[in-house]
Amino acid sequence: xxxxxxxxxxxxxxxxxxxxxxxxxxxxxxxxxxxxxxxxxxxxxxxxxxxxxxxxxxxxxxxxxxxxxxxxxxxxxxxxxxxxxxxxxxxxxxxxxxxxxxxxxxxxxxxxxxxxxxxxxxxxxxxxxxxxxxxxxxxxxxxxxxxxxxxxxxxxxxxxxxxxxxxxxxxxxxxxxxxxxxxxxxxxxxxxxxxxxxxxxxxxxxxxxxxxxxxxxxxxxxxxxxxxxxxxxxxxxxxxxxxxxxxxxxxxxxxxxxxxxxxxxxxx
Ligand SMILES: Nc1ncnc2c1ncn2[C@@H]1O[C@H](COP(=O)(O)OP(=O)(O)OP(=O)(O)O)[C@@H](O)[C@H]1O
Ligand SMILES: [Mg+2]
Numbered sequence: 001x002x003x004x005x006x007x008x009x010x011x012x013x014x015x016x017x018x019x020x021x022x023x024x025x026x027x028x029x030x031x032x033x034x035x036x037x038x039x040x041x042x043x044x045x046x047x048x049x050x051x052x053x054x055x056x057x058x059x060x061x062x063x064x065x066x067x068x069x070x071x072x073x074x075x076x077x078x079x080x081x082x083x084x085x086x087x088x089x090x091x092x093x094x095x096x097x098x099x100x101x102x103x104x105x106x107x108x109x110x111x112x113x114x115x116x117x118x119x120x121x122x123x124x125x126x127x128x129x130x131x132x133x134x135x136x137x138x139x140x141x142x143x144x145x146x147x148x149x150x151x152x153x154x155x156x157x158x159x160x161x162x163x164x165x166x167x168x169x170x171x172x173x174x175x176x177x178x179x180x181x182x183x184x185x186x187x188x189x190x191x192x193x194x195x196x197x198x199x200x201x202x203x204x205x206x207x208x209x210x211x212x213x214x215x216x217x218x219x220x221x222x223x224x225x226x227x228x229x230x231x232x233x234x235x236x237x238x239x240x241x242x243x244x245x246x247x248x249x250x251x252x253x254x255x256x257x258x259x260x261x262x263x264x265x266x267x268x
Pocket of ligand 1: 020023044045046047048050052
């Protein structure tokens, strides 16, 4: 079970605070993520979810706090550092370049090359084939016409291509999904949940931010609740209920000891 593991966690964030001028967006937040688990982060608008994730992806520097991976201290001063540590995030809308095809998007910045008369040229055939295989085999998504521009893809297909882009960096160890089903219809939401389900259970740690408690309860191993920039509680999904999580979100349930990390479930 995820709560009783030997050895250091894949990721630990300890005492993370973030000020924006006078506004304290995060206040002493702890987060633990194990390899192979999906941790959901929930909380009301402005609770600090995106800010916490942006600290992990090097978009913001924390005002206070420490981060370790495999028990080793790390610093994440910028986006590049987070990628080098194997941390990547998929955002709903910024994810794709509309005038590129799905394979071009998957390999954007990591293009495959072949040698032509001693000169490196783009290996479009290999990118097409590998991207199609990745989307189909690992994510269970077929695009129909793989050569059409991303502009014409549906929301769920776009999201899958964005996840594919993160996955071809084979070093990815922590994948963050920020509202993966936010803009999707019911059918696409279902497919996206299946995509996320397929990613689970490998060595990768997944963090999913979501306002959709249905999705959270279906997919997550643990649920972390933020309220007004503080950790309101962490629960094992199997040991909690929607009522309890909602109570933590709005503050009608107070967690006496909102300890972070594994084994913190105090289900009633
Ligand atoms: N760059 C910034 N400058 C100033 N304040 C910011 C900045 N980014 C976030 N904030 C503030 O920090 C707080 C937390 O915002 P954050 O975006 O982390 O919330 P969230 O939990 O992701 O909310 P939502 O569910 O609406 O996405 C909010 O009060 C927000 O206005
Ligand atoms: Mg947000």
